[in-house]
Amino acid sequence: MGTATLLTTMHWGTYEVRAENGRLVGVEPWSGDPDPSPIGRSMLGTVQGELRVARPAIRRGWLEGNRSSPASRRVDEPFVEVSWETALDIVAAELQRVRSTHGNSAVYAGSYGWASAGRFHHAQGQVHRFLNTIGGYTGSVLSYSYGAAEIILPHVLGSTDALTGNHTTWDGIEEHAKLIVAFGGLPWRNTQVQGGGSARHEASAALRNAVANGARLVNVSPVRDDAPRGVETEWLPLRPNSDTAVMLALCHVLIREGLHDEAFLARYCTGFETVRAYILGQSDGQPKDPAWAAKLSGVDAATIDALARDMAADRTMLMVSWSLQRADHGEQPYWTAITLAALLGQIGLPGGGIGFGYSSTNGAGRPEMGFRWPSVPQGKNAVAHFIPVARMADLLLNPGGSFDFNGARLTYPDIRLVYWAGGNPFHHHQDLNRLVEAWQRPETVIVNEQFWTATARHADIVLPVTTPLERNDLAFSNRENLIVAMKQAIEPFQQARDDFAIFADLAARLGTSEAFTEGRGADEWIRHLYGQAVENANAAGVEMPPFERFWQDGHADLARSVTSQTFLGAFRADPERHPLATPSGRIELFSATIESFSYDDCPGHAAWREPREWLGNENLAEQFPLHLLSPQPADKLHSQYDHGSVSRASKVAGRAPLLINREDAAARGIVDGAVVKVFNERGSCLAGAVLTDSLIPGVVQLPTGAWFDPARPGEPEGLEKHGNPNVLTPDRGTSRLAQSPTCNSTLVQVSRFTGTVPPVTAFDPPATTDLSDLPGMSGRKGLS
């Protein structure tokens, strides 16, 4: 086999991987990356490690027909390994049974999750395409990342530009911004990642350049470390979830002092009069002035006064992180920030205005490619049912129930089968104890996975899939002009197969082979997608090398057709020729559409609505006096490679690190490195204490990503042992408008953990046997 060095792309970077005699032995950042992420090293020791799913596996209890026990799907249940033939026969028969008995809407396959980079072997694309060939599935809309923004922004700005793309590019900010106010900060940590793959990490340099060029950078966050690395940043701490109040007060100062831009508001916006009456307190008797906001946020009134004046005095860029809208009434900080930016009148000017998520990933602020990358076509879903993605446990728990969503009334179908490929709901969903309960409802859960994650362990049927290192693929990533030929570097682990191959075999069993594959194998699909990319690129004036040369070279750097862009620049220049896609064609500071929904939790203009769970809720805070933030982890992407060396190195006492202010720790007798218990009425987990003064007192931070590790029999009941914050977070929608996640509105208590500390077992693979251990099972369910 010898040695091979190849380039591959992961969501967190492009790497040179080296294999020797079939073993992965080296992972080094691609030399063109100015600021590479260390996360890539996690692949060493894991891709060919003991936590890989080696063979198709079926939960023993499911094979025995034991679906009725309330806790039948558990992490400590043994699995029976079967042949691919047997597994695929069973999956096909089960899909067929559920479809013919209950209809395709009984299959839930939102299958949310990041899976891996690579255009062709994109797990969601594959599972959705396959299921569409057999009549469809109940799907999901929106994301956990920015669901509330995906709904509110089109109402107000007519699109999700400046959230998911088409931001004002860094060059304009570097050159023109004099004040950058970042709500939720600009943590370097999150810019390691870009969905679809990163090549050049450029956010740090851009922020450094902006500051070197005279910009003042203000991090508005409960956390001082939400700042870029090595860039001078002022810290404006505030109470979590109070940003809307502070922004409204900034608006109040602008209006009171006549610093707002009347001409901009008149020409480009609608509804200023209504929102003005609200801000001044004319409509509800409460002026949203700095004194009012100070009580809610802890930011003193004079600071708000001064900041508002500074904003009006010079070119000001408002940056709002995605995290702010993953909270109760998460629509409001976004709508209010736009209102504030409209009052400042700099929207559409380079280096001014507003943008969302400038440090939430590496993508924001980088120019678009000017054309669309092709992806695996998903076909048409014949099932009309869908849910906003974060209502997944509600869906499973309330068949036939109905709920409000963005002006509509939706009904939950009756789900009998769940299919997941490329996501980890036992990582991403809120209130995991509730999910464990909801997950018992469907008759069958099928998961395609690389590793024995909690989701795999809570499945009935687990099909082992390849990692990107074990297959050929294409890295085409938005806003990235490096394209990479992701060539197979090592053989598939044990019996792992590509998602595509699995679905092709299922399609063959269900009679839709041709519709699914269109007669192409994986490598032919890759060529086909490349051909489409060439067409799209050429139409935009961008040249791409012919496939053979690209594949031979391993990568290509494309010339950018777009290099600089200002969000709403064209609208500002000519609002009649370039109206927004809102009902008025303008920025809607008041929305008659939203007003017409009559939602008390989301009125017709930006407004302060008290979060259900925050430090301002005195009754709840008496019992649970600490606000828990659960940000993205610095050392991994979500739960991926939590078992890798990079993530493990940051664990404290083997668990996820809980950042706690020194005062709060001292009051509880907690010392640095101690095992602590974090709890509220929904759940409890263990974590490793890290004492800091980078958080304001009353706030703790526990990053996401620790593999869900509920207590095993004999251990303290209900205790999660590894530090997964989602046993604590509430499973409630932001509002009736967007129904999106609210993980950042969580109150907890923290105490020293006394007693015997139970071991972390998340990284012990489950027990597996083979069919010979199941007497009397052969012959049932088509087993052979």
Ligand SMILES: Nc1nc2c(c(=O)[nH]1)N[C@H]1C(S)=C(S)[C@@H](COP(=O)(O)OP(=O)(O)OC[C@H]3O[C@@H](n4cnc5c(=O)[nH]c(N)nc54)[C@H](O)[C@@H]3O)O[C@H]1N2
């Ligand atoms: N408390 C709290 N919770 C949160 C958040 C938060 O801020 N706080 N953030 C939320 C956000 S923004 C997000 S995006 C979600 C992320 O949630 P997820 O995207 O579900 O998390 P990942 O760990 O990336 O899960 C991807 C899974 O896909 C598997 N996988 C990788 N490649 C392949 C493949 O080729 N095929 C198949 N079949 N599987 C593959 C990986 O092994 C992994 O288990 O979490 C959400 N949850």
Ligand SMILES: Nc1nc2c(c(=O)[nH]1)N[C@H]1C(S)=C(S)[C@@H](COP(=O)(O)OP(=O)(O)OC[C@H]3O[C@@H](n4cnc5c(=O)[nH]c(N)nc54)[C@H](O)[C@@H]3O)O[C@H]1N2
């Ligand atoms: N390394 C790494 N990078 C990632 C990811 C990862 O898993 N690992 N995940 C990626 C994904 S899928 C997404 S969606 C993005 C998410 O990007 P973001 O949503 O921007 O990221 P978070 O880390 O959740 O939050 C950023 C900061 O917001 C602060 N914050 C929380 N609540 C409040 C509040 O009420 N007010 C204010 N002012 N600040 C608050 C927290 O202190 C937190 O550190 O990150 C992406 N980048």
Ligand SMILES: [Mo]
């Ligand atoms: Mo996300």
